Amino acid sequence: MNSFGRIFRVNIFGESHGTSIGVVIDGCPAGIPVFELDFLTDIERRKSGKKGTTARLEDDTPNIISGVYNNFTTGSPIAILFSNKNTKSEDYNNLAKHPRPGHADFTAKTKFKEFNDPRGGGHFSGRLTLPIVAAGVIAKKILNNIKINATLIEAGGDVNVENAVNKAIEQKETIGGIVECKADGIPIGWGEPFFDSVESVISHLAFSIPAINGIEFGNGFLAAKNTGASQNDLILTENGKTKTNNCGGNNGGITNGNQLVFRVAVKPASSISTPQSTYNFEENQIKDLIVNGRHDSCIALRVSVIIEAITAIALVDFRLIFEANR
Numbered sequence: 291m292n293s294f295g296r297i298f299r300v301n302i303f304g305e306s307h308g309t310s311i312g313v314v315i316d317g318c319p320a321g322i323p324v325f326e327l328d329f330l331t332d333i334e335r336r337k338s339g340k341k342g343t344t345a346r347l348e349d350d351t352p353n354i355i356s357g358v359y360n361n362f363t364t365g366s367p368i369a370i371l372f373s374n375k376n377t378k379s380e381d382y383n384n385l386a387k388h389p390r391p392g393h394a395d396f397t398a399k400t401k402f403k404e405f406n407d408p409r410g411g412g413h414f415s416g417r418l419t420l421p422i423v424a425a426g427v428i429a430k431k432i433l434n435n436i437k438i439n440a441t442l443i444e445a446g447g448d449v450n451v452e453n454a455v456n457k458a459i460e461q462k463e464t465i466g467g468i469v470e471c472k473a474d475g476i477p478i479g480w481g482e483p484f485f486d487s488v489e490s491v492i493s494h495l496a497f498s499i500p501a502i503n504g505i506e507f508g509n510g511f512l513a514a515k516n517t518g519a520s521q522n523d524l525i526l527t528e529n530g531k532t533k534t535n536n537c538g539g540n541n542g543g544i545t546n547g548n549q550l551v552f553r554v555a556v557k558p559a560s561s562i563s564t565p566q567s568t569y570n571f572e573e574n575q576i577k578d579l580i581v582n583g584r585h586d587s588c589i590a591l592r593v594s595v596i597i598e599a600i601t602a603i604a605l606v607d608f609r610l611i612f613e614a615n616r
C-alpha cells in the first residue's frame with residue numbers, strides 16, 4: 291500500500307494538486323537531532339526550476355507537525371507536511387477521458403472507478419517523491435557514518451547531460467537517464483537471505499518511484515556475459531575487502547563490507563508536447579491527444595536525491611532489524 295518498512299516505517303500521502311502532501315515516519319529512534327534547516331539541501335536538489343525541469347515551482351517548506359520536540363525526535367511518529375500552492379488543475383481536465391500513454395491516467399481511472407484525483411497526476415505524481423526525500427533526510431541522519439552518493443551519469447543515452455538536455459528541449463522531446471548510487475561504510479551483515487535481501491528491498495523502494503524502469507547491482511546485466519572466474523570478487527583481507535566489486539557490495543542478500551553500488555534507469559516523462567494518437571474514452575475512438583500542463587523534459591535530473599533517500603530508508607531499516615536481532 292502506501293507504507294514501507296519493517297521497523298523504520300515510511301507512509302506517504304497526498305495528491306499533486308490537493309492542499310498538502312506529506313510523510314509519517316513510525317519507528318524512528320528517539321534522540322535524533324532534527325532541524326528544519328537539515329532538509330533544505332536535499333529538498334533543493336529535488337526541486338524543479340532548473341533547465342530541463344518543470345516550470346511548476348513550489349517553496350517545498352517542510353512543516354514538522356509531530357514527533358520532534360526541542361529539535362530531537364521523540365520516538366513517536368514523525369509527521370511532515372508540504373503545501374501545494376502552484377497548481378493549474380484545468381490543464382488536466384481532458385486526461386480522465388483521454389489518458390496519457392505511458393502515464394497512470396488509465397490504470398488509476400480503471401482501478402479506482404474514476405474516483406481518483408486526476409489533477410496533476412494525483413497520487414501518482416512525481417511530487418509525492420518530496421515526502422520520500424524528507425524521510426531520507428532523517429534516515430541519513432541515523433546513518434551518519436554511512437555516505438550515500440547518487441549521480442546522474444547519463445541522460446538520453448549521452449554522458450554529456452547538458453548537451454542531452456539542450457537537445458531534448460530544442461526538439462520539444464522528453465528524455466530518460468541513468469542514476470548511479472554508491473554507499474560506503476555499511477557494516478557486514480545487513481540484509482536477509484531471500485525476501486528481504488539488500489537487492490530486493492532496495493529494488494522494491496526504487497520501483498516505487500514513478501518513472502523508474504530498471505535497476506542493476508554491481509556489474510548487473512554484464513554478469514550474464516562473464517565467466518565464473520571473471521565475475522567472482524576475490525577476497526583480499528580478513529574484513530572481506532574484495533579485489534573487484536562485480537556483485538555491488540552484497541552476497542546472499544547480505545552486505546559484505548564493500549561499497550554498495552547500483553544503477554537505475556529513469557524513463558522519459560510520458561507527457562510530451564507533440565500530439566499522440568491514443569484512445570479517447572469519451573468518444574470511443576482513437577484521437578489525437580494534446581497534453582497540456584508543465585512537465586519535466588528530463589525527470590532524471592531530479593532523481594539522484596530521491597535514490598539517495600530510498601537507499602537511506604532501506605539501510606536504516608536493515609540496521610534496526612540487525613540491532614533488534616543481536
Ligand SMILES: Cc1cc2nc3c(=O)[nH]c(=O)nc-3n(C[C@H](O)[C@H](O)[C@H](O)COP(=O)(O)O)c2cc1C
Nearest residue numbers: 393394414415416500501559560561585586589592
Ligand atoms: C521527480 C519526478 C518528476 C516527474 N515529472 C513528470 C512530469 O513532469 N511529467 C510526466 O508525465 N511524468 C512525470 N513523472 C513520472 C510520472 O509520475 C510517472 O511516469 C507516472 O506516475 C506513471 O508511473 P510509471 O512511469 O512508474 O509507470 C515524474 C516522476 C518523478 C519521480
